Structures are given as C-alpha cells and as structure tokens.
Amino acid sequence: MTAIDTDAPNLQYSGRTPYVSYTDADVLAGLIHPQTDEPLEVTFIVATQIMELHFQLLIHDLRGAIAALHADDLPEAGAAIARVVATQKSLVSSWQLLAPMSAVQYNRFRASLGKASGFQSFAYRELEFLLGAKNERMLAPHSGMPVVAATLQRAYDEASVYDAAIALLGRRGLPVPAGLLSRDVRQAHTESDPGLVEAWRLVYAGEDELTALADALTAVAEQHSTWRFVHYTAVMRILGAKPGTGGSAGLAWLKRSVDTPVFVELWEVRSVL
Ligand code: HEM
Numbered sequence: 308m309t310a311i312d313t314d315a316p317n318l319q320y321s322g323r324t325p326y327v328s329y330t331d332a333d334v335l336a337g338l339i340h341p342q343t344d345e346p347l348e349v350t351f352i353v354a355t356q357i358m359e360l361h362f363q364l365l366i367h368d369l370r371g372a373i374a375a376l377h378a379d380d381l382p383e384a385g386a387a388i389a390r391v392v393a394t395q396k397s398l399v400s401s402w403q404l405l406a407p408m409s410a411v412q413y414n415r416f417r418a419s420l421g422k423a424s425g426f427q428s429f430a431y432r433e434l435e436f437l438l439g440a441k442n443e444r445m446l447a448p449h450s451g452m453p454v455v456a457a458t459l460q461r462a463y464d465e466a467s468v469y470d471a472a473i474a475l476l477g478r479r480g481l482p483v484p485a486g487l488l489s490r491d492v493r494q495a496h497t498e499s500d501p502g503l504v505e506a507w508r509l510v511y512a513g514e515d516e517l518t519a520l521a522d523a524l525t526a527v528a529e530q531h532s533t534w535r536f537v538h539y540t541a542v543m544r545i546l547g548a549k550p551g552t553g554g555s556a557g558l559a560w561l562k563r564s565v566d567t568p569v570f571v572e573l574w575e576v577r578s579v580l
C-alpha cells in the first residue's frame with residue numbers, strides 16, 4: 308500500500324457534502340414517516356413519492372413542449388415530448404414497487420391514511436390539465452394552498468399540449484376546424500371532432516415532421532392511459548370495490564377516466580389510415 312492513493316475520491320468535507328447540497332438527499336431521506344409496523348407501508352410511501360417526482364418532471368417537460376409548440380419550434384417540441392414519454396415509461400414501471408403488496412398488507416396501514424387520497428395530488432391534477440383533461444371542480448380541493456392553487460389555475464386556464472399542437476397544425480395550413488382553434492381551452496375536449504380527425508389523416512398522408520409530432524403525442528396519450536389502467540388494476544387487486552379514502556366510489560369512479568383517453572382524434576384517426 309502506497310502512502311498516497313492518488314486515484315481515491317476526496318474523503319474530507321465539512322458540513323453537507325457537495326452531493327447532498329446539490330440533490331438535497333438528506334431532505335429526501337427525512338421524508339419517510341410510516342405510522343405502522345407493516346413493512347409495506349414504507350414501500351407505499353416511497354412509491355407515492357417517486358410517482359410525485361415523476362409528475363413534477365412531466366409537468367416541467369410538458370410546459371417546455373407547449374412553449375416550443377407555441378413558438379413553432381418543432382425540433383424542441385419533439386425533444387421535450389420524447390423526454391415526456393421516457394418519463395412516463397419510468398412512471399408506469401414504478402407500479403412494480405407495489406406489485407408485492409396484497410390487500411391484507413394494505414389493510415394493515417390503510418386506516419392511518421385517514422382521508423388522504425392520491426385524488427388530492429396537485430401535481431397529478433396539473434399533469435392532467437396540461438394533457439387537456441380539464442375539470443374545473445378539481446381545482447377546489449387545493450384552494451387552501453394559495454401557491455399550489457395559483458399554479459393549478461394557470462394550467463387550467465392555458466392551452467394544453469394538444470391545443471398547442473392543433474393550433475400549430477392550423478398555422479401550417481391544415482384544415483383544423485375554426486371552432487376548435489377558438490374554443491375555450493378551459494373545457495375538456497373529449498368528443499371526437501370529425502374535422503380534426505380529417506386534419507390528422509392529412510398529416511399522416513404526408514411524410515414530414517408533423518407525422519412525427521402526431522406519433523409522439525399518440526405515445527404520450529398511450530402512456531397516460533397505461534398509468535390510469537395500471538392504477539385501476541392495482542386498486543382492483545388491493546381495494547376491490549370499496550369506496551376510496553377521497554370519498555369517491557373507488558373503482559367505479561376511476562373507470563370513467565380509464566374510459567376517456569386524451570387526444571381523442573389521434574385515436575379515431577387510426578380507423579381511417
Ligand atoms: C394501494 C394502492 C392504491 C390504492 C388502493 C388507490 C386507490 C385509489 C382510489 C380508490 C382512488 C379514487 C379516489 C378516492 O376516493 O380516494 C384513487 C385516486 C387516485 N390515486 Fe390512487 N390508489 C393507490 C395508489 C396510488 C399511487 C401509488 C398513486 C401515485 C401517486 C395514486 C394516485 C392517485 C391519483 C392521482 C388519483 C386521482 C385519479 C384521478 O383524478 O383520475 N394512487 N386511488
């Protein structure tokens with residue numbers, strides 16, 4: 308052994324290491340507070356926190372995609388949407404963390420959740436709004452948190468990524484129905500518009516970058532549906548048809564969003580390609 312190991316990392320720091328300062332890993336480590344002795348409660352808490360972090364990353368990149376679409380910067384929009392899809396895949400795979408959890412294990416700590424429910428996730432709500440799944444009533448739970456409420460209100464009031472994309476199609480000369488370009492973007496758009504299906508059909512008839520945008524947005528919609536469906540089946544397995552802690556009917560309530568995909572015309576257009 309030589310006296311000085313020149314390949315070794317630095318070993319001496321005073322206070323928080325630069326890694327901890329940059330990542331706040333100590334703050335993260337202090338955020339796990341189980342209330343029971345059931346080992347799976349820690350799994351549940353960490354899985355939820357991991358999903359919340361994914362929601363924040365998705366919001367960040369979706370906002371980037373929307374800004375790029377507004378600026379007619381398709382390469383940047385495409386790159387941001389590709390990051391969104393990669394994050395969504397990671398988000399969906401984080402359900403694996405809860406795969407080992409049975410109904411019996413969940414019931415051992417469910418009472419300690421009280422009236423807490425993922426339904427109250429402000430980040431998930433912002434994500435849904437940015438994807439165009441708007442619902443004014445979903446603003447209400449957050450009114451007691453002014454900063455959160457203001458951020459959510461902004462996402463509710465502004466164009467979704469789908470609105471921004473169809474506005475771009477309109478500017479590129481595609482026959483997007485005028486009523487859709489001037490619509491109130493605070494309303495959900497869940498009924499397929501035949502004129503917009505035709506505009507997407509024409510996009511796919513071409514070979515340009517708009518086809519790539521259509522496919523990238525379809526991938527976003529597909530991954531979002533997958534998250535909703537995997538959540539739904541996890542609830543089926545763990546909770547059955549019991550009412551939710553958030554006060555909803557549970558499975559029956561969740562089914563409505565499972566049955567309402569985002570970017571509806573991008574699904575309809577498959578039938579006429
Ligand atoms: C044991 C696992 C889980 C069960 C049994 C469960 C159950 C439920 C139920 C019953 C609802 C309906 C609202 C209510 O009345 O509470 C709901 C909504 C929701 N849950 Fe979960 N959940 C689980 C895990 C998760 C996880 C890990 C997340 C990730 C953050 C999550 C996020 C959400 C969200 C965002 C909603 C609202 C969905 C919407 O608005 O469409 N859930 N959950």
Ligand SMILES: N[C@@H](CC(=O)c1ccccc1NC=O)C(=O)O
Nearest residue numbers: 355420423424425550551552553
């Ligand atoms: N709605 C669930 C509970 C739930 O989803 C939840 C409760 C507290 C903390 C996180 C939760 N789930 C996901 O975020 C239930 O009814 O059991």
